[in-house]
Amino acid sequence: MLHSAQQDIISYTIRQLPNPTLFLNKNLEVVYASDSLIEAFDLKKRKVVGQSILDLAPNAPKQWLEVLGNCLNGVQGQKGIDRFIGSNREVFWFEYINNPWYDADENIIGILIQVTDITERVNIELEHEKTQLLLKSKSEIARIGSWEYDAINDKLHWSEMTRLIHEVPEDFEPDIAKAVEFYKEGYSRNTISLAVHKAIENGKPWIEKLQLITAKGNEVWVLAAGKPLYKNGQYIGLLGTFQDITQHSLSEQKTKESERLLRTVVDSLPLNVYIKDLESRKILVNRSEMEYLGAKNAEEVLGKTDEEFMSDTSARMSREEDLRILTHGKKFLNQETIAVSKDGTHTHFLTSKIPLRDAEDEIYGLLGISLDITELKQKEQELRELIDVTSQQNRQLLNFAHIVSHNLRSHASNFSMLLDLMDHETDPQELSRIESLLNDASENLMETLENLNEVVTINSGQPADSVKTVKLSQALSRVRSSLEGLIKDSGAQIIDAIDPGMTVQGVPAYIESILTNLLSNAIKYKHPDRQPVIRVIGSRENGKTVLSVADNGQGINLERYGEKLFGMYKTFHQHPDARGIGLYITKNQVEAMNAQIMACSEVGEGTTFKIYFSA
Amino acid sequence: MHNKDLLWIIDDDPILVYGIKKMLLSEFPEMNIETFPNGQEAIDAFHEALSGKQSLPDLLLLDLNMPIMDGWQFLEELLPLRPAKRLKIDILTSSIDPADMQRFDRIQKKIYHQLSYQNKPMTRESLVRMIAGTQ
Numbered sequence: 001m002l003h004s005a006q007q008d009i010i011s012y013t014i015r016q017l018p019n020p021t022l023f024l025n026k027n028l029e030v031v032y033a034s035d036s037l038i039e040a041f042d043l044k045k046r047k048v049v050g051q052s053i054l055d056l057a058p059n060a061p062k063q064w065l066e067v068l069g070n071c072l073n074g075v076q077g078q079k080g081i082d083r084f085i086g087s088n089r090e091v092f093w094f095e096y097i098n099n100p101w102y103d104a105d106e107n108i109i110g111i112l113i114q115v116t117d118i119t120e121r122v123n124i125e126l127e128h129e130k131t132q133l134l135l136k137s138k139s140e141i142a143r144i145g146s147w148e149y150d151a152i153n154d155k156l157h158w159s160e161m162t163r164l165i166h167e168v169p170e171d172f173e174p175d176i177a178k179a180v181e182f183y184k185e186g187y188s189r190n191t192i193s194l195a196v197h198k199a200i201e202n203g204k205p206w207i208e209k210l211q212l213i214t215a216k217g218n219e220v221w222v223l224a225a226g227k228p229l230y231k232n233g234q235y236i237g238l239l240g241t242f243q244d245i246t247q248h249s250l251s252e253q254k255t256k257e258s259e260r261l262l263r264t265v266v267d268s269l270p271l272n273v274y275i276k277d278l279e280s281r282k283i284l285v286n287r288s289e290m291e292y293l294g295a296k297n298a299e300e301v302l303g304k305t306d307e308e309f310m311s312d313t314s315a316r317m318s319r320e321e322d323l324r325i326l327t328h329g330k331k332f333l334n335q336e337t338i339a340v341s342k343d344g345t346h347t348h349f350l351t352s353k354i355p356l357r358d359a360e361d362e363i364y365g366l367l368g369i370s371l372d373i374t375e376l377k378q379k380e381q382e383l384r385e386l387i388d389v390t391s392q393q394n395r396q397l398l399n400f401a402h403i404v405s406h407n408l409r410s411h412a413s414n415f416s417m418l419l420d421l422m423d424h425e426t427d428p429q430e431l432s433r434i435e436s437l438l439n440d441a442s443e444n445l446m447e448t449l450e451n452l453n454e455v456v457t458i459n460s461g462q463p464a465d466s467v468k469t470v471k472l473s474q475a476l477s478r479v480r481s482s483l484e485g486l487i488k489d490s491g492a493q494i495i496d497a498i499d500p501g502m503t504v505q506g507v508p509a510y511i512e513s514i515l516t517n518l519l520s521n522a523i524k525y526k527h528p529d530r531q532p533v534i535r536v537i538g539s540r541e542n543g544k545t546v547l548s549v550a551d552n553g554q555g556i557n558l559e560r561y562g563e564k565l566f567g568m569y570k571t572f573h574q575h576p577d578a579r580g581i582g583l584y585i586t587k588n589q590v591e592a593m594n595a596q597i598m599a600c601s602e603v604g605e606g607t608t609f610k611i612y613f614s615a
Numbered sequence: 616m617h618n619k620d621l622l623w624i625i626d627d628d629p630i631l632v633y634g635i636k637k638m639l640l641s642e643f644p645e646m647n648i649e650t651f652p653n654g655q656e657a658i659d660a661f662h663e664a665l666s667g668k669q670s671l672p673d674l675l676l677l678d679l680n681m682p683i684m685d686g687w688q689f690l691e692e693l694l695p696l697r698p699a700k701r702l703k704i705d706i707l708t709s710s711i712d713p714a715d716m717q718r719f720d721r722i723q724k725k726i727y728h729q730l731s732y733q734n735k736p737m738t739r740e741s742l743v744r745m746i747a748g749t750q
Contacts (some may be wrong), residue, residue: 402712406680409709410628413737417634420739424641437630444630560688 020115023101026072028053031110040117041084064096071098071111081118093122143244149176151237165222165244167214184211184219192224199228199238209245221249272370275356280305280322283365292347311340321353325366329355348377396459404452411445451581458588467593470506472538472547473498479515490523491531498538504545504613510589515549517582518609522551527604550608556601565599621670624650625657625689626678626707635676638739643746654684658692671700674746679708679715690722702728705745707737
C-alpha cells in the first residue's frame, strides 16, 4: 500500500489527467478517476471513488466484463467501443483501452482504463460508409464510373464501372495511352487528347460527349469529365468520371433527327402554322407564318399575341376564336377568315385551329393552320366579274345579232325584189327607175353597215388608257364650235351651266360625240313656234356627276315611246333627217363608260337628257 | 280578193312599197292600192274609213319597224275597233327575233281581225299566194 500523503499526490495528479482515466482495484471498485472522466460521463453528482464499476455502469456489455477479468490476469491493451447517451440525449462514442495496473513489484493490483471520445471519428466513418454505398448504387444506376491517374507513379486506376463500360477483361491494366486509344478515331480522340493536355498544362477541367470503341468493339457514347489534382500547388494527377450515355445519346439523336425532320416539313409547308398558349401568345411559328407577319426570325414573333401584328378588329376576332377552342376544346376547321394586318393588308385564309392537350388531357394551347387563299379569292372574284360581263355582253350580242339580222335581211330582200322586178321589166323608163332604187338600196346597206360598225367599235371596249379626266366645260365648248353653223342657222341659244372645274372620268371622244348628238337633236327637234334654248348643266347627285342637256323643243311622248327611245332605227318625229341611230349610239357610248343615260320629256315643252357618271 | 279590191300597204321603206306595188299590179292590174309610211297615218285613215269618208281595205300588209307608230302600236290601236267587215292583216317583217313571234301570238288571240305573219323577203309567188288565200 502506498503512503497516504504520497497517495494524495497520486490522486491529485490522476485527477488532472487530460484523457478520461479510471483506476479500478481487483474488486472492480474505483480507486482513482480523472476529472475529465467524471465530466465526460456526467458523474459529478455521484460518489465515484469506492463504488463498483458494475454500479456505475449497470448497462456495461458482458464482453467488457470479460475483458476486465482478462486484464486482471495480465492481458494487455484490449480495446472496446461503447456508446454513451449523455444527459442532453447526445450520442457519444468511446473507446476503452484496458490495461492491468501493476505495483512496483510488477504485481497486478487492479485495472487501468483509458477512455477516448471517438464520437467524431465514428460519425465520419459512418458518413463515409454511407457515401460509399450511395456512390456505388448511383454509379450502377447511372452507369457512372470513375478513374484516377497518379502522375507521380504513372498509374491509372479505373473503377469497376469504368472497366465495365470499356468492356475490358478482369486482368486489364489501363494506362493513359491505352485509355486515350479507346476513344473513336477522329473527333473523339482528338478532343480527349487536347482536353487532357490542357488540363495538365492550364489546370482546365473538361466535360465532353464522346464516342468510344469498347474492348469488344462496341461503339458507345460517354460523357467524359476530368480535372487535374494538385498537392501543395504541384500537379500530381488527374481525377474524373466516366458515364455511359449511349442509350441517352441515341434516343437524343433520334429525337433531334425527328425534330429536325418535323421542323423541315413544317417550314416547307405552304401553310401558316403556329402554336399559341392559353393567352394566345405564339410559342411556335413556321417560316410561312413568319414571312406573313413580316418577321426576320422567330424571336420577333414568339411570346407575342395577334394584337401586335393585326388590326384591332382582326386581333379581337382571332382571340375570340382562340377562346372558344381553349375553353371548350372545340375544333375550328376550314373556316374562311379575313385577317387585316396593321398596315391594312387584307388576307383571306382558310383556317383550322385545333386544341392541344397535355398528358393529363388538359388543354395547354392550340395549333393553328392557315392557308392563304387571297389569290384564289381574287381569281374567284375576277371570274365572277368576268361571268357578269360575259353574260351581259352575251345579251347585248344577241340583241345586236337580231338588229343586224333584221337590218341586213331588209336590205337583202329589197335587192332580190328589185332584181326580180328588173327581170320582168321591159319599159326602159321603169328599168331606169329600178336601177336608181337599187342604187338607193346599196347606199342604205352601206350606211347600215357603217352604223353597225360604229356600234361594234363602241361595244368592243377601249383600252383603259383611253379613259381620261375630261373637263366638261371644255368638251362643251369644242362641240359648240363644231356645231357653229347649225347653231347660227337655227338661232339656238346654248347656256353653259357647268362649273368650269367640273370633270368626269370618260373617253373624251365619246363625251364630245354624246354632246354633239344631244345638242343637234335638241336643235333638230326644236319647237316650231320658238327659238331653241338649250341648257347644259353639270351637277352632283348622290355622289355622282350628272351632265344634263335640257331643251325647250317639241318633246317626246315617253309613255308611248319611252322604251324605244334609245333603240336602233327608232324615230319619233316627222323629220326628214330622223334616222333612229343617234340615241342608240349615244346610249352605247354612255354605257361603254360605265355611265347611265335617262330622259324626261313633256310633249310641247321640251326634253331633258341626264347622264350619270360613276366617277 | 278581187282585182278591184282595196289593199293597204303600211311600210316606211319606199323601195319595198314600190316593189310590192309593182309586182301586185302586174298580176292584178285592177287592184286598188294605198300606201302609208307609218302606223299613225294608217290609223288616221282607218278612223276616216270608219266614219264613212272612205272605204275600209280588204287586206293590210303591215310592217313592224316604222317611225312615229310601229306595226305593234297600230295593232294595239286597232284592238278596240270592230267594223262590220273583218279585215285580213298580214304582218311583213324581216325580224326573226323570237320575242316578236311571241308578241304576234299574244296579239293574234286578242284581235278581231284575221292576222298572219309573213317573213320577208316577199316574192312574186308568195304575194300571189297570199292574195289568193284571202279569196
